[in-house]
Amino acid sequence: MMNSTVISKAAAHWSSHQLADILSYCFEGYLVSFTIDGETFASRFGAEDISLNDSKVWVQDGEPKALAVITRRGQSSRLGAFAIRPELRGQGLGKQFMRQLIDEARARGDRNMWLEVIVGNDSGQALYERMGFVCQQTLVGFHATGSTQFRETGELLEIDPLTMAKKMLVDTHLRLPWLSTAETLYKLPGKAFVLNDVAYAMIIPVPHSRQFRLRMLYVDPAARGRGHAKELLIQLQERFPGLSTATAIPEQIAPLFLSSGYRQDPVTQYEMLLKF
Known part of the structure; x- marks a missing residue:
């Protein structure tokens, strides 16, 4: 009481x-x-x-x-x-x-409210479900292992993060978690890179450490399925040893990271939505 x-x-x-x-x-x-x-x-x-x-x-x-x-x-x-x-x-x-x-x-x-809940937080998830929230997808995270060899075919160039954000904003088919949207990314204190003029990434420093976190990976729609994302992931872990991601990667993209020398973290989240 x-x-x-x-x-x-x-x-x-x-x-x-x-x-x-x-x-x-x-x-x-x-x-x-x-x-x-x-x-x-x-x-x-x-x-x-x-x-x-x-x-x-x-x-x-x-x-x-x-x-x-x-x-x-x-x-x-x-x-x-x-x-x-x-x-x-x-x-x-x-x-x-x-x-x-x-x-x-x-x-x-x-019109709606979003949230993320750690998988395993059963009481929290049950509360949100009672309030009307519905699970939309599972979000995962990764750490680079540096175990994959890959022949580089392009040069990794640093660009203004706003350039990457503008590319993502005009992609009308892109549906990302709140943590990974263009509106979030360009305001973060990080760096953006482009590979082969079609593959983009956003990297931010991990507070109070020398490590870095990959916050977004994006490839122009017309260039997808040609290996650009995999090469970008491998080049990034070579430039930023110990690179990790936020737990904000849609689970369906996991095979790309796993094949590029990354291991999946044990902590996962559910993205949930309440429509009004």
């Missing part, structure tokens, strides 16, 4: 550094270890288009106990992160908080 009321406040009342601390604090005991610092919080969720007025912090006795990060684009919103302190879990508050977020999304005219 709760001893006092939990109230919600707009996340705009806190700084990025404070929100990062709150998020890390509320994720204690989560299925997958999670911590984030203020600079990374601002960079990551800024690129994902965080709405600080729509994001919520729930407070009990003056202490933050839960946080929901809401990102928005047009009439679509996304639950970018949702964490509740261990001592408040199992009391029905997750459903209460989610109902508030969904009601507010409907009230502002959103």
Whole structure:
């Protein structure tokens, strides 16, 4: 039983550094270890288009106990992160908080809400399903192993990330997770590359390390099926040893990565959608 009321406040009342601390604090005991610092919080969720007025912090006795990060684009919103302190879990508050977020999304005219949930977080997935979310696809991640030999046929050139984003934006058949869309990528603090004028990639540094993460791989539609993506993946891991990806790669693309000297990570996510 709760001893006092939990109230919600707009996340705009806190700084990025404070929100990062709150998020890390509320994720204690989560299925997958999670911590984030203020600079990374601002960079990551800024690129994902965080709405600080729509994001919520729930407070009990003056202490933050839960946080929901809401990102928005047009009439679509996304639950970018949702964490509740261990001592408040199992009391029905997750459903209460989610109902508030969904009601507010409907009230502002959103047509849908997206989220990702770690596979194995059965209680979280069950909550989202009860709220009406439906699984759309499985998202996976990879680490380069450097075990594949391949003859290079093109030169890897650095380009403006906005150039890559513009290429992706005009591809009307492209349907990517929120984390991998052009609208997210060009705002990240990274580098973009092109191979043979048709294959593109976005690389960002991993915070507080010397490692790098592949955030997107894109090939012009007319050039697909000719090995450009595989060569690009192999050249990237040669230039950036230990290269990894975010857990945001659609599972159906896994064979390309596996054949290019990458191993799949054990952590996977479900992308889920609620239509209003």
